[in-house]
Amino acid sequence: MRKPLIVGNWKMWGSREKAKNLVAGIVAQDSDEMVDWGVCPPFPYITQVLEQVGCDRVGAQTVSADVDVPHTGDVSAAMLADLGIRWAIVGHSERRAERGESDGIVSQQLRCAIEKGLTPILCVGETFEQREQGNEERVVRSQLEVALAGAEANWPLVIAYEPVWAIGTGVVAEPHQVQAMHAMIRSVLSNLGISGGETPILYGGSVKPENANGLFALDDVDGALVGGASLDSEAFLAIIEAARSAKAA
Ligand code: 13P
Numbered sequence: 001m002r003k004p005l006i007v008g009n010w011k012m013w014g015s016r017e018k019a020k021n022l023v024a025g026i027v028a029q030d031s032d033e034m035v036d037w038g039v040c041p042p043f044p045y046i047t048q049v050l051e052q053v054g055c056d057r058v059g060a061q062t063v064s065a066d067v068d069v070p071h072t073g074d075v076s077a078a079m080l081a082d083l084g085i086r087w088a089i090v091g092h093s094e095r096r097a098e099r100g101e102s103d104g105i106v107s108q109q110l111r112c113a114i115e116k117g118l119t120p121i122l123c124v125g126e127t128f129e130q131r132e133q134g135n136e137e138r139v140v141r142s143q144l145e146v147a148l149a150g151a152e153a154n155w156p157l158v159i160a161y162e163p164v165w166a167i168g169t170g171v172v173a174e175p176h177q178v179q180a181m182h183a184m185i186r187s188v189l190s191n192l193g194i195s196g197g198e199t200p201i202l203y204g205g206s207v208k209p210e211n212a213n214g215l216f217a218l219d220d221v222d223g224a225l226v227g228g229a230s231l232d233s234e235a236f237l238a239i240i241e242a243a244r245s246a247k248a249a
Helices: 016-029 043-053 077-083 093-098 103-115 128-132 136-147 175-191 209-216 233-248
Strands: 005-009 036-040 087-090 119-124 158-161 201-204 223-226
Touching (some): 005 158, 005 233, 016 036, 016 043, 087 103, 103 119, 103 136, 119 136, 136 175, 158 175, 175 201, 175 209, 209 223, 209 233
Parallel strands (some): 005 036, 005 223, 119 158, 201 223
């Protein structure tokens, strides 16, 4: 296993007080250098979180695909870089579905992030219908190929495989489904000239302390992008611990 990475995506949850307590709860108990971790708070709380935990542990949940344009409400990669933030999630299925972010837009977001020195966490994943029709590999391959067209070998990158049907549903993908997809993603990355062997590939979708051990035991799973369970410091720490045990095994 590459150095495991566990990232919490808080989505649109929290308050100043909750963010403070959540991060304090994680920091108080985490002493483990074998596992890398971070959190992606809602934009209004990013500054307070990075002051508490350091910018190396903070990511943004999205980033604008544009540079120097008058877009009300958008946040540019330059602004995130100005704060010293480490990651930017791009291509999350909630934004693809609800904000119309196409593969082309995701590709632009990814390039903006990289240009400013951020590491994009590129989310890919199929819907339930696409899997029912046997199209899951085709869909994920195409998402990767469009987003990463013309990629350079040294681009900083994290991939998160998040089957849409597993997000927030309590239904975690079966280990054989996860392993097969992660192995395919690794080979697509290599074909695109990106170091597939070095790029962390996270799984996301109903990751909980109860299922984390089974996921992290898989050869090509390097960690997790955690939604709901990242809002509870004990659960998030238990997932970090599961990654540590898998690494040590
Ligand atoms: P859940 O862990 O709540 O299923 O969310 C996963 C996710 O969307 C992380 O980005």
